[in-house]
Amino acid sequence: MLNSETLNVTLIQSQLHWENAEENRRMFSEKINSISEETDLIILPEMFPTGFSMNASNLAEEINGTTLKWMISEAKKSNAAITGSVIVSEESNFYNRLFFVFPDGNYKIYDKKHTFTLAGEHKTYSKGTERLIVDYKGWKICPLVCYDLRFPVWARNTxxxxxLLYVANWPKKRTSAWDALLKARAIENMSYCIGVNRVGFDGNNHEYSGHSAVYDVLGEQISTKEYEIEFIETVSITKEHIAATRGHLKFLQDRDRFQLE
Structure with a gap:
């Protein structure tokens, strides 16, 4: 896979059909097919086939289930990597599992580390234990999921x-926290930070306001779309910006060294 100094990243902010994986896959196929600009990476929300549901016993897919096969097919057709999270069953446990699918059909997985206790996610889903760093076109990418955003130690750029990217179902009532934390993660880790959230209402009548965005290494927002509507936006990010900023502001050299238990 060739290295690229520029990475074109497409954010798909969308409503979701509650607990209807087939309809959501159909909808996202249409949205992916409509992407008019050349792109390298397509980011979908958390639990994009179902919405943020605790009904895992009825919705969970097998390890190599229908949605993963769909992601592989769409990645090959679009010649772009695709990422988003899916409810998966493995060895009698349920996981909120992020797939990062490469254009050639290979993939990496990350199981959400911080399950959202306020919604009882910890009662249904087992938490992940390992962080994932993806090497894609010479870019080192750290994909995380929603509630992980509140825990800066887990995202620390060691x-x-x-x-750094987050896929999410982040509710409207805590939008200000979403905006602030995405910006903070970019600044403290001196990396691009992207968050892709959904919009609309789910089956529990929780409202989501989107606010999907791209922040540069200095925490400046470089995405431009309207916040609380469905949209597709492709944003170009560059290695030059990272190198120039880190070369001038050597803050990462002063970071604390630690190990998580």
């Missing part, structure tokens, strides 16, 4: 990654 590997000099280039891009």
């Amino acid at each position: 590997e000099d990654y280039d891009l």
Whole structure:
């Protein structure tokens, strides 16, 4: 896979059909097919096939289930990596599992570390234990999921990654926290930070306001779309910006060293 100094990243902010994986896959196929600009990476929300549901016993897919096969097919057709999270069953446990699918059909997985106790996610889903760093086109990417955003130690940039991204179902009532934390994660880790959230209402009548965005290494928002509507936006991020900023502001050299238990 060739290295790229520029990475074109497409955010898909969308409503979701509650607990209807087939309809959501159909909808996202249409949205992916409509992407008019050349792109390298397509980011979908958390639990994009179902919405943020605790009904895992009825909705969970097998390890190599229908949605993963769909993601592989869409990645190959679009010649772009695709990421988003899916409810998965493995060895009698349920996981909120992020797939990062490469254009050639290979993939990496990350199981959400911080399950959202306020919604009882910890009662249904097992938490992940390992962070994932993806090497894609010469970019080191750290993909995380929703509630992980509130825990800066888990996101700490100890590997000099280039891009931190979050897929989410983040409710409207805590939008200000979403905006602030995405910006903070970019600044403290001196990396691009992207958050992709959904809009609309779910089956529990929780409202989501989107606010999907791209922040640069200095915490400046470089995405431009309207916040609380469905949209598709492609944003170009560059290695030059990372190198120039880190070369001038050597803050990462002063970071604390620690190990998580």
